[in-house]
Structures are given as C-alpha cells and as structure tokens.
Amino acid sequence: MKLDIKNVSKNFGTVEALKDVSMSFETGHIYALLGRNGAGKSTLMNIITKRIFQSSGNIYLDGEILESDECLSKIYLMSEANYFGNIRVSEAIKTTKLFDESFDDKEALSLSKSFKLEVSQRIPKLSTGYASIFKLIMALCSSSTFVLFDEPILGLDANHRSVFYKLLLSKFAQKNEEVCYIISTHLIEEVSGLIERAIIIKNGEIVVDGMVETLLKNALSVSGKLEDIKLACNRARILSIDTVGLVSSAVVIGEVIDNGNIEINSVDLQTLFIELTNEGGF
Amino acid sequence: MNYVANSEVPLFVQIATNIEENIFLGVYKDDTQIPSTTELSVGYKINPATVLKGMNLLVENSIIYKKRGIGMFVCEGAREIIREKRLKGFNQAFIVPLIAEAKKLSFSNQDIIKMINKELGK
Numbered sequence: 001m002k003l004d005i006k007n008v009s010k011n012f013g014t015v016e017a018l019k020d021v022s023m024s025f026e027t028g029h030i031y032a033l034l035g036r037n038g039a040g041k042s043t044l045m046n047i048i049t050k051r052i053f054q055s056s057g058n059i060y061l062d063g064e065i066l067e068s069d070e071c072l073s074k075i076y077l078m079s080e081a082n083y084f085g086n087i088r089v090s091e092a093i094k095t096t097k098l099f100d101e102s103f104d105d106k107e108a109l110s111l112s113k114s115f116k117l118e119v120s121q122r123i124p125k126l127s128t129g130y131a132s133i134f135k136l137i138m139a140l141c142s143s144s145t146f147v148l149f150d151e152p153i154l155g156l157d158a159n160h161r162s163v164f165y166k167l168l169l170s171k172f173a174q175k176n177e178e179v180c181y182i183i184s185t186h187l188i189e190e191v192s193g194l195i196e197r198a199i200i201i202k203n204g205e206i207v208v209d210g211m212v213e214t215l216l217k218n219a220l221s222v223s224g225k226l227e228d229i230k231l232a233c234n235r236a237r238i239l240s241i242d243t244v245g246l247v248s249s250a251v252v253i254g255e256v257i258d259n260g261n262i263e264i265n266s267v268d269l270q271t272l273f274i275e276l277t278n279e280g281g282f
Numbered sequence: 283m284n285y286v287a288n289s290e291v292p293l294f295v296q297i298a299t300n301i302e303e304n305i306f307l308g309v310y311k312d313d314t315q316i317p318s319t320t321e322l323s324v325g326y327k328i329n330p331a332t333v334l335k336g337m338n339l340l341v342e343n344s345i346i347y348k349k350r351g352i353g354m355f356v357c358e359g360a361r362e363i364i365r366e367k368r369l370k371g372f373n374q375a376f377i378v379p380l381i382a383e384a385k386k387l388s389f390s391n392q393d394i395i396k397m398i399n400k401e402l403g404k
Contacts, residue, residue, distance in 0.1 A: 173320035
C-alpha cells in the first residue's frame with residue numbers, strides 16, 4: 001500500500017507552515033520524519049490523519065484521494081494529544097476495541113503489564129513517560145497499516161526507549177512488514193539504525209528525502225588546512241566549515257578528492273541533520 | 283557486540299562481519315542455523331532490510347546459504363573461506379599502517395624488525 005502526499009501546503013494566517021511538499025510512504029518500510037522545532041512535522045502528520053486540513057494539495061492512498069472512513073482507518077497517529085478524556089487505561093483499551101475490531105486488546109493489556117503501566121490509572125493522571133508508553137501501546141496494537149509516531153519517546157527513560165525500539169521492530173516482523181511506520185523524533189542517533197529512509201523538513205520545505213545508507217555514504221567530514229579542504233571539495237557541496245587554530249573541518253556532500261593533505265571521516269545522521277537544518281548564528 | 287551508526291563501516295557490513303566472526307570462532311558450526319533476520323533486527327535494534335543486506339553479503343561469499351522456508355545455514359567450509367579472506371586482509375589491516383606509523387616516527391627498517399622480534403620472543 002502506498003500513501004502519497006502531493007503538493008501539500010498549509011497556511012496558518014500569514015504563516016506558511018508547509019510549502020508545496022510531496023513525498024511517498026510505502027508499506028514494508030520504516031521512515032523518519034525529521035526537522036527542528038516548528039519545521040512543520042506535526043502539521044504534516046496532522047494533515048495526513050485529517051485532524052487538520054491542508055490549504056492546498058492532496059493525499060492519496062493507493063491512488064485514491066484520502067477521504068473515506070475506510071481509507072482513514074488505515075492510518076493511525078500517535079501524538080501528544082490525549083483524545084480519551086478522563087477515563088482509565090483499561091477503559092480506553094475496551095473502548096478502542098469497540099471501534100476497531102482488529103485492535104489487539106489482549107496484546108495491549110499484556111504490554112501494559114510488561115511496561116508496568118497500571119491499567120486502573122486515569123489517563124490524565126499518568127506521568128509524561130507513562131502517558132507516552134500508554135499511547136505507544138495503543139499505536140502498536142492498532143490494526144492500521146500506516147502508523148505515525150509524533151515524538152513517541154517523549155519522557156521515556158533509556159531502558160523504556162530501548163524496549164520500544166525492539167517492540168517496534170518485532171511488530172514490524174510479526175506483521176510480515178505489511179505495515180509502514182513513520183517516526184518523528186529529535187533523538188536522531190537512536191533511530192538512525194532503525195529506519196530505512198529519512199525525510200528532513202526545514203521551514204515547511206523538504207531538504208532531504210533519501211535512504212539513510214545512501215545519505216551517509218555521500219556525506220563526509222573533511223579536515224585539514226582551509227585551502228586544502230577547498231581544493232579537495234571543489235566538486236562537493238560544502239555544508240559548513242569550522243576553523244580552530246590552523247585546522248578547519250568541513251561537512252560536505254559529494255565527491256572529495258583525497259590529495260593526501262586532508263583527513264576524511266564519515267558523518268553520522270545527527271551531524272548531517274544539524275548541518276542541513278542550521279539557521280546560522282552559532 | 284555493539285553496532286555503531288557513525289562508524290566508518292556501514293551497518294550492513296558490521297552485521298556481516300559479526301556473523302563471520304562468530305562462525306570463525308566456532309559459535310555457529312557448518313550446516314547449523316544462524317539467527318533469523320527478525321531475531322537479529324530486534325536483538326540489535328537494526329532495520330530488517332539492513333540485516334538482510336548483511337546476510338546477502340555472506341550468501342554471495344558462500345559463507346551462509348538459504349534453506350527455503352527454514353532459514354540461513356552455515357556453508358560447509360565457511361571457516362576456511364573466512365580464514366583465507368582474513369589472511370588476504372592482514373597485510374592491509376596491520377602491516378601497512380604499522381609501517382606508515384613507524385616511518386612517521388623515523389624508525390629504520392632494522393628498528394621495526396627488532397621490535398617485532400622482541401614481541402615475538404615474549
């Protein structure tokens with residue numbers, strides 16, 4: 001199944017939150033939607049799930065405009081908002097089962113137990129971490145094909161984050177990869193091995209959409225004397241140059257000619273992200 | 283085993299190297315099954331497509347083979363293939379950088395040989 005976002009724009013008054021963005025998501029893959037605060041990630045995820053409406057453009061599910069309940073039931077968004085109101089976790093699980101027959105309520109209860117989430121607790125009373133755990137469990141047990149996670153690990157400690165990543169991958173395998181997970185997070189290094197493709201948004205526009213492996217293969221850190229770096233990188237796109245004393249180091253994308261006077265190293269996804277989304281200043 | 287996302291070596295190569303190392307050490311013997319893509323993916327928190335790519339690298343090198351519907355198994359003689367590969371890589375991985383560093387420190391050829399002999403004599 002394929003979800004296509006085509007030329008979507010969104011204005012909030014005079015603010016352009018999304019500017020003509022297009023991208024595709026397919027089942028069988030895990031994606032990351034990355035961007036700085038206010039880049040437009042949540043706006044896009046809310047538009048995909050019709051919680052808000054785009055100013056222009058359209059979203060298609062297997063070529064059909066995303067409108068019917070049937071189509072919308074295939075998409076699930078886990079976000080900061082709690083739409084359950086002041087009810088208990090156990091009641092939320094029961095109620096969800098009424099609306100979504102294929103929702104795995106048994107698994108939701110068993111996961112609650114393994115995360116030590118007290119199901120008799122009222123949802124608004126949960127701590128930030130446990131509120132995230134509750135929403136994650138609901139998302140992972142939903143029967144939707146496209147599951148979007150907006151900041152899924154907010155407030156989770158390192159142990160719970162690790163459990164979540166493992167759980168996500170084991171659900172992905174259990175469902176024979178007939179699902180698509182889209183994760184939006186600021187903890188880029190932690191998810192970089194988990195995801196296959198990354199989409200980076202900056203100020204409402206897409207700056208990168210590609211396979212993580214390819215992105216990292218083409219990105220390099222080059223250090224040495226400034227003139228040597230410039231010579232070696234004249235065919236590459238230089239994202240940034242920092243100079244300390246007589247030595248400079250640059251993050252570049254593209255072909256670097258090793259002239260023997262420079263040191264070339266690989267770059268991780270987080271470094272690449274920072275360089276691609278920097279606004280200047282520091 | 284820790285997989286480092288920012289290492290010089292791509293993740294799928296790290297996966298292949300790790301399986302290879304375990305075959306070489308005798309953890310996985312000839313004709314025995316190695317962990318499934320899912321087990322490795324969940325266990326190491328790595329995308330299954332990356333794991334599969336690493337496994338395919340080993341299939342290409344006749345180190346593991348696929349039994350349809352069952353899983354991946356260690357090829358007969360895999361250890362020998364890995365040994366051969368490592369022998370070939372030994373010079374590049376250890377001797378070349380050793381000499382390069384020694385030259386930076388202005389050691390003579392005699393100095394280098396003397397140091398190696400001293401270590402060997404321990």
